[in-house]
Amino acid sequence: MTLMMTIQAERAAEPERWTLPEARSLEAVNAIVVAPLLASSGWSWRAWWVGFGVSLVATLAFLLTIFLIFSRGIGIWGVNSTVVWGVAIADYVWWIGIGNAGTLISSMLLLMRQKWRASTNRFAEAMTLFAATIAGIFPIIHLGRPLYFYWLTPYPNTMHLWPQWRSALIWDFWAIVSYILFSILFWYVGLIPDFAALRDRARTKPPALIYGALALGWCGSSRQWQVYERLHLALACLGVPLVVSLHSVVGMDFAASLMPGWQETIFPPYFVVGAMYSGFAMVACLAALVRWGFRMHGLITTAHFDVMAKVMLAASIIMGLSYATEWFNAWYGGERADRSLVMFEFAGHYAPMFWALLLCNVVIPQAFWWAAVRRSVIAVFIIAVIINIGMWLERILIIWNTLSHDYMPSAWRVFFPTLWDWMITFGSLGPFALMFLVFVRLIPVVSMHETRKLVAEGNRP
């Protein structure tokens, strides 16, 4: 009886957990989201310009590195005849992991009717799009002959060449291309009603025209909303399996090989959870920045950080369990190379990085057991950054450890990154930040129509 009453009381308060009183009217929601876009002169954009300048420099460094890779070849990296993948593929997996999370979070939370998604889904989806785009660059630049990358596509040619459909790299190509295009569609559909709101709020001609064209003439009629809801929900239903398949395929790039530490059936699900983990961490970082930058305290509340931290906590436990399963299977399977690899992970050349990875991904996130930590935006932000570093270490070590320590001891070599390895890794943050900064300046960062609905439900007598 008491339990029932508690549940009912919580339900009643549910929509109100996700907004502060100052954002609890339909007008206020629009005003808060629209202000930086249409009344931009009233804002100090100094931090934005500093961020823009820094990310522009990083983007140029990234492009310079790509130019050198294309002109001099992949030999400028630290790759050698044993560790053939280096950082490019680790960066790829890291970015595609982040690139998975936006759609995963947005569509899964939609299907599970998690109302708090209203104020986070827009920038999570934007993050997905930008991260997946950057991820798509890495497999191309890691090719010895990148100019032939289009051989992955089936097209009529005089060489009678067809793609090898049994290859995980072909699956990768199709999964990424389908995923990026699908994500653009999902994102745009959700944006149409918001573009219409911007068109209606615009006081000058150019934004009214541009947002008006993007809104396609949306007027919010009941028929439009009905079809919109059907489409959005159906896209979310398809988005979840697509995302899961995409990162499973990334896992299969490794699992379909014959290498110790890679050839494991746990890889596809373990990669999907890893993607969700790093993605939630990135969303939490971006949420903190958006909240601070656009003064959206009324729409992105500490309750949001609380739930995101809980998801990260759950994911960190699953990750820890996955690592332990790998170690157990290596021991239980009895294969010499597998056991030797686990020993190499804990005590070999890259051991400090491995211990750091366990600390970042498994130990530090346990702080989220404490509500005070989950409700502190700064603490969540710092731990989220640590998780992203840990996830990068995980991906880099999956590659370096196995390749450095495979079946044949005579071929064992270690990887030393060169300047260009670091340039391509840190440089790739540049275009991501650049695209995100342009996005926040032109497109509403929070879904206005979904937040309006959330607020209206809270106000309902």
Place this chain on the structure above:
Amino acid sequence: MTRVLAEFADQRHLVEAARRARDVRCRVVDAYTPFPVEELSLALDHRESRVRPAMFAGGILMAALAYGLEYYSAVIDYPYNSGGRPLDAWPAFMLVPFATGILLAGACGFATFLVETGLPNLSDPLFAVDGMARASQDRFLLAVELPQEDEGRSAAVATLVRLGAISVREVER
């Protein structure tokens, strides 16, 4: 027929008016709201959207095409014996039809969405109506056609106001 746009402050009054309009011989044309109001599509009895059947058909078609391409290239056009593996390696062939099928299902859904909602429709006399801009913020508008005769018309307007309409504006069609 005179068409009017009745403005309401919340969805509850709007839905109530949409339900009751028929009693005073008004024809409800459409409603414009800042967010989807589920009860409305029932009150306005829209026909069911064809978005999902279209997505299903598009997805299945694309998946079949993709598998057909794989089969044609690997089994018919260029059979290649690699270590005695089967030419039609269906488990390995599943990913491409799956991913591209979902993509085309999405595209078909979007195309159906455009057809059914009449978008893009960049110029509509509706946008010129005073107060329409607030339909994307905090006003709920109901477009109704009033009865022909004068007394029925004023009775209908009075009913709309009684049901909570803040304003009732005549609009061009």
